[in-house]
Amino acid sequence: MEDTTTQEAAAAAAERPSSALALRSLADYTVGAIPTLFYVPDFISNSEQSQLLHHIYQAPAPKWKSLKNRRLQNWGGVVHEKGLLPQALPSWLTRITDRICQWTGLFPSAINHVLINEYHPNQGIMPHQDGPAYYPVVAIISLASPVVIDFTPHQRLKEQEHTDPQNLQIDELTGPAKMESNGSGSHERGATNESDPACSSLMLMPCSLLIFKDQAYTDYLHGIQDNELHNLDKVKNLLRCPELKHLSSDSIQGSMDKQRGTFRRTATRVSLTCRVREVLSKLFGEQCVHKRK
Ligand SMILES: O=C(O)CCC(=O)C(=O)O
Numbered sequence: 001m002e003d004t005t006t007q008e009a010a011a012a013a014a015e016r017p018s019s020a021l022a023l024r025s026l027a028d029y030t031v032g033a034i035p036t037l038f039y040v041p042d043f044i045s046n047s048e049q050s051q052l053l054h055h056i057y058q059a060p061a062p063k064w065k066s067l068k069n070r071r072l073q074n075w076g077g078v079v080h081e082k083g084l085l086p087q088a089l090p091s092w093l094t095r096i097t098d099r100i101c102q103w104t105g106l107f108p109s110a111i112n113h114v115l116i117n118e119y120h121p122n123q124g125i126m127p128h129q130d131g132p133a134y135y136p137v138v139a140i141i142s143l144a145s146p147v148v149i150d151f152t153p154h155q156r157l158k159e160q161e162h163t164d165p166q167n168l169q170i171d172e173l174t175g176p177a178k179m180e181s182n183g184s185g186s187h188e189r190g191a192t193n194e195s196d197p198a199c200s201s202l203m204l205m206p207c208s209l210l211i212f213k214d215q216a217y218t219d220y221l222h223g224i225q226d227n228e229l230h231n232l233d234k235v236k237n238l239l240r241c242p243e244l245k246h247l248s249s250d251s252i253q254g255s256m257d258k259q260r261g262t263f264r265r266t267a268t269r270v271s272l273t274c275r276v277r278e279v280l281s282k283l284f285g286e287q288c289v290h291k292r293k
């Protein structure tokens, strides 16, 4: 489905080399103590951000699915318990997902699934692990508002699975865990990073790319607190967010309280969670399973 104007495509193409050229290799973007966590500021340009937001908010109202604490759009096909019934991603998404694929070199095939989440300043996503139907590499593009994402080790969840098997459920969208369906993964209630030195938080600025994989994917829960005020105590990448110093400029919204070490969200954030999802080769038939590295 081609819905991009030639002008827009030309503008994006003209811009791509400059942002791509400015990038170093992925290994240069590790952050914090978890080795498989990467933060890439300015992965997309401001005008690419505007184009993405334009397309996202042009989608027909039924494309949005409202959840208790956010709403989302699902692109790439319908998720079924046995995999994905695929539907090609629109070109305004593949322009970004193909670049992520190429530059990272981490995905076994083209990114085929994008979940778009929208969060008001008091909304978030509970600590969760993305389900087993995804290849264990996640790429998240952030738009419109900064937010803090927390990574918390989930040994507790693993122990629970071992000791309490009757608690396990297989969710339509996820894997075995105590969970609440979020359209994306499994949720653990009440996980907290207050006292755990192993946890890591990152500030996700608009236009940035977050990549997490392997250990960060399998041994950590990730989540965003559902309040306007975010604590910066455990944020590992503040030095890589120089724009936070200029919050009065109209491009980035929010406010910092340096004394208290907090950031207040004031704008709606949108994110693109880009993944490779197992695809059903035949309806309810044979499944194509990715080899995990
Ligand atoms: O919005 C985000 O940055 C996180 C989204 C997420 O974790 C998910 O879609 O599974």
Ligand SMILES: [Fe+2]
Binding pocket: 128, 129, 130, 184, 185, 222
């Ligand atoms: Fe997730």
